[in-house]
Protein backbone atom coordinates (compact mmCIF):
# COMPACT_ATOMS: atom_id res chain seq x y z
CA UNK A 1 0.00 0.00 0.00
CA UNK A 2 1.11 3.53 -0.73
CA UNK A 3 -0.49 6.91 -0.17
CA UNK A 4 -1.34 9.57 -2.74
CA UNK A 5 -0.82 13.31 -2.22
CA UNK A 6 -3.93 13.54 -0.04
CA UNK A 7 -2.79 10.62 2.06
CA UNK A 8 -5.52 8.36 0.73
CA UNK A 9 -4.57 4.70 0.86
CA UNK A 10 -4.14 3.07 -2.52
CA UNK A 11 -3.89 -0.60 -3.22
CA UNK A 12 -0.93 -0.56 -5.54
CA UNK A 13 0.20 -4.11 -4.58
CA UNK A 14 2.22 -5.06 -7.65
CA UNK A 15 0.97 -2.21 -9.88
CA UNK A 16 3.73 0.10 -10.94
CA UNK A 17 1.44 2.43 -12.87
CA UNK A 18 -2.14 3.23 -11.88
CA UNK A 19 -4.32 5.21 -14.28
CA UNK A 20 -7.57 6.17 -12.59
CA UNK A 21 -10.51 7.78 -14.43
CA UNK A 22 -8.21 9.75 -16.69
CA UNK A 23 -9.85 12.19 -19.10
CA UNK A 24 -8.18 14.56 -21.55
CA UNK A 25 -10.16 17.11 -23.47
CA UNK A 26 -8.70 19.32 -26.18
CA UNK A 27 -10.29 22.63 -27.13
CA UNK A 28 -9.57 24.00 -30.56
CA UNK A 29 -11.38 26.91 -32.22
CA UNK A 30 -14.24 26.67 -29.71
CA UNK A 31 -14.63 22.94 -30.44
CA UNK A 32 -14.12 20.47 -27.62
CA UNK A 33 -12.86 16.96 -28.20
CA UNK A 34 -12.84 14.38 -25.44
CA UNK A 35 -9.91 12.15 -26.41
CA UNK A 36 -9.68 10.13 -23.19
CA UNK A 37 -12.89 9.48 -21.28
CA UNK A 38 -12.40 8.09 -17.76
CA UNK A 39 -9.71 5.66 -18.89
CA UNK A 40 -8.58 3.18 -16.21
CA UNK A 41 -5.84 0.57 -16.18
CA UNK A 42 -2.77 -0.51 -14.31
CA UNK A 43 0.63 -1.83 -15.35
CA UNK A 44 2.30 -4.41 -13.20
CA UNK A 45 5.97 -4.12 -12.39
CA UNK A 46 8.24 -5.77 -14.92
CA UNK A 47 5.48 -6.46 -17.41
CA UNK A 48 5.49 -5.51 -21.08
CA UNK A 49 2.12 -4.28 -22.31
CA UNK A 50 1.14 -3.51 -25.89
CA UNK A 51 -1.39 -0.74 -26.54
CA UNK A 52 -3.37 -1.01 -29.76
CA UNK A 53 -5.86 1.41 -31.26
CA UNK A 54 -6.66 3.09 -34.54
CA UNK A 55 -4.88 6.22 -35.66
CA UNK A 56 -6.08 9.35 -33.86
CA UNK A 57 -7.71 7.48 -30.94
CA UNK A 58 -5.45 9.08 -28.32
CA UNK A 59 -2.50 6.69 -27.84
CA UNK A 60 0.18 9.40 -28.02
CA UNK A 61 -1.96 11.62 -25.80
CA UNK A 62 -2.01 8.86 -23.19
CA UNK A 63 1.78 8.34 -23.33
CA UNK A 64 2.34 12.09 -23.00
CA UNK A 65 0.12 12.12 -19.90
CA UNK A 66 1.99 9.14 -18.41
CA UNK A 67 5.32 10.85 -18.95
CA UNK A 68 4.03 14.08 -17.42
CA UNK A 69 4.64 16.11 -20.61
CA UNK A 70 0.91 16.81 -20.92
CA UNK A 71 -1.73 17.60 -18.27
CA UNK A 72 -4.85 15.66 -17.37
CA UNK A 73 -8.27 17.24 -17.62
CA UNK A 74 -9.38 14.99 -14.73
CA UNK A 75 -8.41 11.78 -12.97
CA UNK A 76 -5.07 10.66 -11.60
CA UNK A 77 -1.91 8.89 -12.66
CA UNK A 78 0.23 7.26 -10.00
CA UNK A 79 3.66 5.93 -10.88
CA UNK A 80 5.62 4.03 -8.27
CA UNK A 81 3.33 5.44 -5.58
CA UNK A 82 3.77 9.07 -6.71
CA UNK A 83 0.76 10.97 -8.03
CA UNK A 84 1.98 13.03 -11.02
CA UNK A 85 -0.64 15.68 -10.23
CA UNK A 86 0.98 16.31 -6.84
CA UNK A 87 4.29 17.35 -8.45
CA UNK A 88 5.11 20.87 -9.60
CA UNK A 89 6.53 21.49 -13.08
CA UNK A 90 10.20 21.15 -12.06
CA UNK A 91 9.65 18.11 -9.86
CA UNK A 92 7.71 16.47 -12.68
CA UNK A 93 10.55 17.07 -15.13
CA UNK A 94 13.01 15.55 -12.65
CA UNK A 95 10.68 12.61 -12.05
CA UNK A 96 10.35 12.03 -15.80
CA UNK A 97 14.10 12.16 -16.39
CA UNK A 98 14.84 9.84 -13.52
CA UNK A 99 12.13 7.22 -13.89
CA UNK A 100 10.97 7.22 -17.49
CA UNK A 101 12.57 6.31 -20.80
CA UNK A 102 10.61 7.57 -23.81
CA UNK A 103 10.97 6.31 -27.37
CA UNK A 104 9.35 8.42 -30.06
CA UNK A 105 8.02 7.29 -33.41
CA UNK A 106 10.28 9.75 -35.23
CA UNK A 107 13.42 9.09 -33.14
CA UNK A 108 13.81 12.76 -32.03
CA UNK A 109 17.62 12.66 -31.92
CA UNK A 110 19.52 15.93 -31.58
CA UNK A 111 20.94 16.58 -35.09
CA UNK A 112 24.13 18.35 -33.98
CA UNK A 113 25.21 15.58 -31.58
CA UNK A 114 26.82 12.25 -32.47
CA UNK A 115 25.11 8.96 -31.60
CA UNK A 116 27.32 8.66 -28.50
CA UNK A 117 26.60 12.25 -27.40
CA UNK A 118 22.85 11.83 -27.95
CA UNK A 119 22.83 8.88 -25.57
CA UNK A 120 25.29 10.38 -23.05
CA UNK A 121 23.19 13.55 -22.80
CA UNK A 122 20.38 11.64 -21.08
CA UNK A 123 22.79 10.19 -18.50
CA UNK A 124 24.23 13.67 -17.87
CA UNK A 125 20.76 15.16 -17.42
CA UNK A 126 20.33 12.60 -14.67
CA UNK A 127 23.41 13.79 -12.86
CA UNK A 128 26.12 11.41 -14.10
CA UNK A 129 29.54 12.97 -14.63
CA UNK A 130 30.64 13.45 -18.27
CA UNK A 131 33.13 10.54 -18.28
CA UNK A 132 30.69 8.12 -16.67
CA UNK A 133 27.92 9.26 -19.03
CA UNK A 134 30.14 8.57 -22.04
CA UNK A 135 31.03 5.11 -20.68
CA UNK A 136 27.40 4.23 -20.07
CA UNK A 137 26.43 5.55 -23.52
CA UNK A 138 29.18 3.46 -25.17
CA UNK A 139 27.96 0.37 -23.28
CA UNK A 140 24.36 0.82 -24.46
CA UNK A 141 25.37 1.54 -28.06
CA UNK A 142 27.39 -1.66 -28.02
CA UNK A 143 24.42 -3.56 -26.55
CA UNK A 144 22.38 -2.39 -29.52
CA UNK A 145 25.11 -3.34 -31.99
CA UNK A 146 26.10 0.24 -32.82
CA UNK A 147 29.65 0.58 -31.47
CA UNK A 148 30.97 1.39 -34.94
CA UNK A 149 28.44 4.23 -35.34
CA UNK A 150 29.20 6.03 -32.07
CA UNK A 151 30.74 9.03 -33.83
CA UNK A 152 28.14 9.27 -36.61
CA UNK A 153 25.58 12.07 -36.66
CA UNK A 154 21.87 11.13 -36.95
CA UNK A 155 21.69 12.15 -40.64
CA UNK A 156 24.47 9.65 -41.40
CA UNK A 157 22.44 6.77 -39.94
CA UNK A 158 19.65 4.64 -41.41
CA UNK A 159 16.17 4.73 -39.85
CA UNK A 160 16.80 1.45 -38.02
CA UNK A 161 20.13 2.73 -36.67
CA UNK A 162 18.58 6.01 -35.52
CA UNK A 163 15.86 4.11 -33.71
CA UNK A 164 18.47 1.92 -31.99
CA UNK A 165 20.29 5.09 -30.84
CA UNK A 166 16.94 6.41 -29.57
CA UNK A 167 16.42 3.15 -27.67
CA UNK A 168 19.93 3.34 -26.15
CA UNK A 169 19.08 6.90 -25.07
CA UNK A 170 15.83 5.72 -23.46
CA UNK A 171 17.63 2.97 -21.51
CA UNK A 172 20.96 4.60 -20.53
CA UNK A 173 19.70 5.94 -17.19
CA UNK A 174 18.10 2.59 -16.21
CA UNK A 175 14.51 3.90 -16.09
CA UNK A 176 11.81 1.98 -14.19
CA UNK A 177 9.22 2.64 -16.89
CA UNK A 178 9.74 2.68 -20.65
CA UNK A 179 7.09 4.26 -22.88
CA UNK A 180 7.47 3.56 -26.59
CA UNK A 181 5.29 5.31 -29.18
CA UNK A 182 5.19 3.11 -32.27
CA UNK A 183 8.92 2.39 -32.04
CA UNK A 184 8.92 0.29 -35.22
CA UNK A 185 6.35 2.38 -37.10
CA UNK A 186 8.97 3.91 -39.40
CA UNK A 187 11.10 0.83 -39.94
CA UNK A 188 10.83 -1.95 -42.49
CA UNK A 189 9.65 -5.31 -41.10
CA UNK A 190 13.14 -6.77 -40.72
CA UNK A 191 14.72 -3.77 -38.99
CA UNK A 192 11.61 -3.53 -36.80
CA UNK A 193 11.99 -7.13 -35.71
CA UNK A 194 15.71 -6.73 -34.97
CA UNK A 195 15.10 -3.55 -32.96
CA UNK A 196 12.30 -5.20 -30.97
CA UNK A 197 14.39 -8.26 -30.15
CA UNK A 198 17.23 -6.18 -28.72
CA UNK A 199 14.79 -3.95 -26.92
CA UNK A 200 12.58 -6.63 -25.35
CA UNK A 201 15.36 -8.90 -24.16
CA UNK A 202 17.10 -6.03 -22.35
CA UNK A 203 13.85 -4.86 -20.72
CA UNK A 204 12.95 -8.39 -19.59
CA UNK A 205 16.41 -8.85 -18.07
CA UNK A 206 16.17 -5.56 -16.20
CA UNK A 207 12.58 -6.12 -15.05
CA UNK A 208 11.55 -2.80 -16.60
CA UNK A 209 7.84 -2.00 -16.86
CA UNK A 210 7.08 -1.22 -20.50
CA UNK A 211 4.14 0.16 -22.48
CA UNK A 212 4.48 -0.07 -26.26
CA UNK A 213 2.07 1.60 -28.64
CA UNK A 214 2.05 -0.41 -31.83
CA UNK A 215 0.13 -1.26 -34.98
CA UNK A 216 2.16 -4.40 -35.46
CA UNK A 217 0.70 -7.72 -34.36
CA UNK A 218 4.25 -9.12 -34.43
CA UNK A 219 5.24 -6.54 -31.80
CA UNK A 220 2.04 -7.09 -29.80
CA UNK A 221 2.82 -10.82 -29.73
CA UNK A 222 6.03 -10.14 -27.80
CA UNK A 223 4.05 -8.44 -25.00
CA UNK A 224 2.71 -10.05 -21.82
CA UNK A 225 -0.62 -8.22 -22.11
CA UNK A 226 -2.61 -6.33 -24.71
CA UNK A 227 -4.73 -3.27 -24.04
CA UNK A 228 -6.84 -1.48 -26.62
CA UNK A 229 -7.92 2.15 -26.68
CA UNK A 230 -11.28 2.89 -28.26
CA UNK A 231 -13.74 5.75 -27.73
CA UNK A 232 -11.52 7.15 -25.00
CA UNK A 233 -11.50 4.06 -22.83
CA UNK A 234 -9.06 1.22 -22.26
CA UNK A 235 -9.95 -2.42 -22.43
CA UNK A 236 -7.92 -5.48 -21.67
CA UNK A 237 -8.00 -8.10 -24.42
CA UNK A 238 -7.96 -11.75 -23.49
CA UNK A 239 -7.77 -14.49 -26.06
CA UNK A 240 -9.11 -12.38 -28.89
CA UNK A 241 -5.87 -12.48 -30.76
CA UNK A 242 -5.38 -16.16 -31.35
CA UNK A 243 -1.74 -17.12 -31.47
Ligand SMILES: Nc1ncnc2c1ncn2[C@@H]1O[C@H](COP(=O)(O)OP(=O)(O)O)[C@@H](O)[C@H]1O
Pocket residue numbers: 026027028035053054055056057058059060061062
Ligand atom coordinates in the same frame (compact mmCIF):
# COMPACT_ATOMS: atom_id res chain seq x y z
N1 LIG B 1 -2.27 19.38 -28.80
C1 LIG B 1 -3.45 19.03 -29.33
N2 LIG B 1 -4.43 19.95 -29.51
C2 LIG B 1 -5.62 19.59 -30.02
N3 LIG B 1 -5.95 18.34 -30.40
C3 LIG B 1 -5.01 17.38 -30.26
C4 LIG B 1 -3.71 17.67 -29.72
N4 LIG B 1 -3.00 16.52 -29.68
C5 LIG B 1 -3.82 15.57 -30.19
N5 LIG B 1 -5.00 16.07 -30.54
C6 LIG B 1 -6.13 15.32 -31.09
O1 LIG B 1 -6.42 14.23 -30.23
C7 LIG B 1 -6.73 13.06 -30.95
C8 LIG B 1 -5.78 11.95 -30.54
O2 LIG B 1 -4.46 12.22 -31.01
P1 LIG B 1 -3.23 11.27 -30.71
O3 LIG B 1 -3.14 11.07 -29.25
O4 LIG B 1 -2.07 11.84 -31.39
O5 LIG B 1 -3.71 9.91 -31.42
P2 LIG B 1 -2.89 8.59 -31.80
O6 LIG B 1 -1.54 8.69 -31.19
O7 LIG B 1 -3.72 7.46 -31.27
O8 LIG B 1 -2.84 8.55 -33.30
C9 LIG B 1 -6.64 13.44 -32.43
O9 LIG B 1 -7.94 13.71 -32.88
C10 LIG B 1 -5.81 14.68 -32.42
O10 LIG B 1 -6.14 15.51 -33.48
Ligand SMILES: [Mg+2]
Pocket residue numbers: 059060061181
Ligand atom coordinates in the same frame (compact mmCIF):
# COMPACT_ATOMS: atom_id res chain seq x y z
MG1 LIG C 1 0.37 8.66 -32.06
